[in-house]
Amino acid sequence: MKLYDYPPAPNPRRINIFVAEKGIEIPRETVDLGKQEQLTDTYRSKNPACDVPMLELDDGTCISQIRGIARYLEEAYPQTPLLGQTPTEKGRVEMWDHLAFMNGMLAIAEVLRNTSKGFINRAMVGPHDYPQSPELAERGKARIAHFFEDFDQQLAKHDYIAGDFYSMADITTLVTCDFARWIKVNIPESCTHLLAWHEKVSARPAVKANP
Template sequence: MHLYTYDPAPNPRRLGLFLAWKDIDIDTTQVDLMQLEQLGEAYRAISPSGTVPTLILDDGTLMTEVIAMCDYLESLYPQKPLMGTTPLARAQVLGWDHHIYMNAFTAVAEVLRNGNPNFADRALPGPVKIPQIPALVDRGRERLRRGWQAYDDALSGRDFLVGDALTLADIDLLVCTEFAGWVKESLPEDCESLLAWRERVRQALDAG
């Protein structure tokens, strides 16, 4: 396998934390998003979507979605599980992942890609030119604020999103809280359960 990624970006960071937790070592090439290498001919010959991360399997199969990579790697490396240990838990992890991506990641991305001049004509990832819609900046911030409250409510009385152990859902939500900083958004002080959860997740990841 070979991984093409850019460690500082949010989607690569999701996968990076997954790999680190499970002690998976994959040959890796960094694709510099700051230099727009992901849109160059050389990288698009490898990954036509022009996005990172991209995982190339030994048989040439190409994967470009983090959730698919994690699900595949979980089946190969089941130790230190991050996708749940029962069918119900796995379904719950996938459900939370979908919710986080649709309601939190995309909210931050709306703000970033529609309000930052560096993303002119790149309002969506990939090589196709998409114009910015400035009105989506305010909508994204409002979506994010509502999202923080929803996650705070869900974590009330709970240590983690699913069960009593760290899962990919926790990793994804943690990365989203970091990604929000890219648009100068932070967790509200009154979201006490969410703030306490973030500290637990950070400690768990540090402990390995």
Template sequence: MRQLTNAGRLHCGIGPNSYRVRIFMAEKGIDLPRVEVDLMTGEHRRPDFLRLNSLGQIPVLELDDGSVITESIAICRYLDALEPEPPLFGAGPKERGLVEMWNRRAEIELFGTVGNIALHSHAMFANRLTQFPAFAETERAAAPRKWAWLEREMADGRPFLAGEHFSVADITAAVVSWLGDFFGVPVPPSLPRVEAWLERVRSRPSWSV
């Protein structure tokens, strides 16, 4: 892993969005100096961190000139511009469009569903928002249907979400499976295409960062 110099430092910690950025960097073969933010002790709500990100969320990329980039995909795009190979946002117009499409689909259909279950049912989020347990249960019932939708979408036999090449869309969707395992919303059994795709993603060295 090659340490990037003059590319800032990454404030990150436990959580799916920090995990997305770590996997992305591992796929690029790069790393950044890191500042671990302890969510369990509320470090993300302290004034010094809120000066970096007023939303109190990680990850945050603090650049050497004092600029700040938040949101995991925005950070990944910045890193992709610095290190274009491999092209995890796609190579060429068609592939870039497909990767963007599938990353958005993964975020809306999968990440959003499982994220809502966590936000509206787990005690760790009780002080962040008004929780609606009934909404969490509605989303819990919907989660298997979302994965079944992906199973149907991959019926053409492609190895990765956007086609033949691994991309940021695969990172987003696979991290949802990790999040679901943590919050008791696993990928349902008997989805052989999804299962094979997940195995391809989880067998990559970047998954264990």
């Protein structure tokens, strides 16, 4: 098994924390996004989505997309469950992980990829090129503010994002909050529940090992 990784980027960090929480050792191969190695023919033939992370199994099966990778690892290594244990927990982890990705991670990406010179004509992750759009960057800023408020409200009611247990939804939300710093946005002071939760989950050894 091999994990195709690029540690500086936020989505690979999600899986790296997930793997560390489970205590699994997986060999890594770096796909340097700075050199656009995700777009080479060799990598594309394994992962047509042209993104990282990606997991290659010993029989050559390739699984991309964090939901796919996390699901595989959760089933293959059930110790330290991170995707919920009961039907209700599993549903809630999926729900909140998806909300954090859609409303947080993608909102930040919307700002970054539509403003940074490094992403000219690469406004979207994937095999296809798209031009930047200043309007989308503006919308992204508004969406990030709402993401912080909505998740702060959830944490006013629960110790963790999907309920009273730590899960993949916490990992995605944590990585999203840290990713916001890339566009010089921090968790607002008014989001006291989110700030307290962020301090708590940032202290976990698996998180500290994957800064």
